[in-house]
Amino acid sequence: MMTRKEIAINKLKSLGETIIEDVSQNKVPAVRVPSRGTSNIVYDENRRHYVLGDRYGQRSLGNVKQIKKIGQMVYMANFCKQLVEREKTATLRELYYVSEGWEVEFGTQDESNIVGEDLEVTLGMTREDLGLMPEEDGASVYGDLTIKEDDLEINALRSGKSGYTISPTINEVEFVDHNVQRVIAVETMGMFHRMVQESAYKKFDTLIVGLKGQAARATRRFLKRVNDELGLPVYICNDGDPWGFHIAQVIISGSAKLAHVNHDLATPDAKFLGVTASDIIKYDLPTDPLKDIDVLRLKELLKDPRYRYETWKMEIKKMLKIGKKAEQQSFSKYGLEYVVDTYFPEKLEQME
């Protein structure tokens, strides 16, 4: 089996070879770039995440307007090939500055980011596979999982109270060993530290993942990998509001914007554990009233194919009805330990 590195190099090479072949056959070189316009983003019922449809655009050197775009793409592909071969990575920001030395220039970083996406979508690989990294690290992980980065083995129970940080290069990490039954991802680092402090990792034989709000790509990739490769069920516990719902949903069903790489990022079997509108009622949580923007967002979610399951619809409608939202830390009303001693055990029993 080819490694992801070999696949990346092959795909990058073949992009160039296609162009050379066209030239040697006296054809006008062109590159087929899958369209990522809204009309080509479809929710795939079988895969349970957004994918790209089969519409393509043609970038041709015969079209004056497209010559620069192709030039930029080829330069970038060449740079990525060097990165992958040398086992290096660069941030999108670094790439933008590196391109100052190229014969095709980018006006702004937005322009180079878009060409980066073109490359992702054309090759069907994440830009991380091509050596292009986001600035930010992923989530924090705490619990008995041993991973390997190059020659270094790291146990996420022995990395400190803030856990092991998922790096953008998570694809190259090897899972060596683990002694957990499940994964619980939580939205805030406040809740992460609570769970570490209350020994939730022991009580529930679980990995604890601190998402830090909207999950980074590296975090989504990590959750998918532990689910796929280690067969661990993934539960997500966020604030009980439309934003918390959607942070979970993007982990589960992917985002429309990244339809072309959701096959690497979405974890359709991950489950939203809470905080639900039902939890708000059952546990009589301290709440805030829904703001107009919350109501608007909840109504949008009702129309979103990712929320088509009855349980989601019911919870969204219930939240609209009670007109209230609650944060995951609001369980502390009953004492700091309550969320780990009472809420999680009750919810996990319901779900497993």
Place this chain on the structure above:
Amino acid sequence: MMTRKEIAINKLKSLGETIIEDVSQNKVPAVRVPSRGTSNIVYDENRRHYVLGDRYGQRSLGNVKQIKKIGQMVYMANFCKQLVEREKTATLRELYYVSEGWEVEFGTQDESNIVGEDLEVTLGMTREDLGLMPEEDGASVYGDLTIKEDDLEINALRSGKSGYTISPTINEVEFVDHNVQRVIAVETMGMFHRMVQESAYKKFDTLIVGLKGQAARATRRFLKRVNDELGLPVYICNDGDPWGFHIAQVIISGSAKLAHVNHDLATPDAKFLGVTASDIIKYDLPTDPLKDIDVLRLKELLKDPRYRYETWKMEIKKMLKIGKKAEQQSFSKYGLEYVVDTYFPEKLEQME
């Protein structure tokens, strides 16, 4: 010598004892709270950071308006005492929800945050010493430093590519061993990963600290401790713009808002390594023009006592003159390795 924990418990107890003593002597109980109004925040030339002046406010139970504030403060102090005794921590958010069960209520979290600051300033300790933690973790650290959290030894060279994460409980961490000559803190995680990848920790015998923008309190405490306790010089490399300057300056001289705890957070001997206006010129870096808000901010800095040294004034004036700013990642114009192979060695030689 008393541990910080013992000091915290003593101070919390004596707050209550003062009140009880007043009552038993038939006096109206009152608490002296140092004023943190702007007129009481002064730059201390000897300590080289902001401190609070000697103005106090009196919170008296004889004043109807102040009864609730004192009640909240005593409840919070009691909660903190329990936290410290039980070796637990809580986020400010959790504290706010816990207070729902108290007989004195907080209208909003802003209100409970302010009482938390009152407690800090009255006792002269950081709220972290009192068990109250911020939500967010601190910086990432990479390099040959071994620390001890409870019984667990962790080496920051063996915590993964994203390094060891400074947790809000950094005060309880013990420095066990190290094999470095200095500390280089950088503003972005992009630069952090670049330095890890180019083995900067070996080349410069350095710890690498990824600040992630404005340094968290835990990060500032960490930098102060490695400077004080291990005698390591601290260098800060940020973007070459007023915001990068100020991220460095807050590490060096503390912030006005935290004048009451700067003695625990400021590292007056830390040095700003770059990116300076002189660097922009010398290295012919890719730049962006200063925006109006940048110019405004630079002019503010010129009036700030923390920037009174000639080198700072000269660099600020030079930046205003060239009208340009540059990001730290812009060195990639000369290739990804340039910043580590050329820029850092040249700057460190100048400064050491």
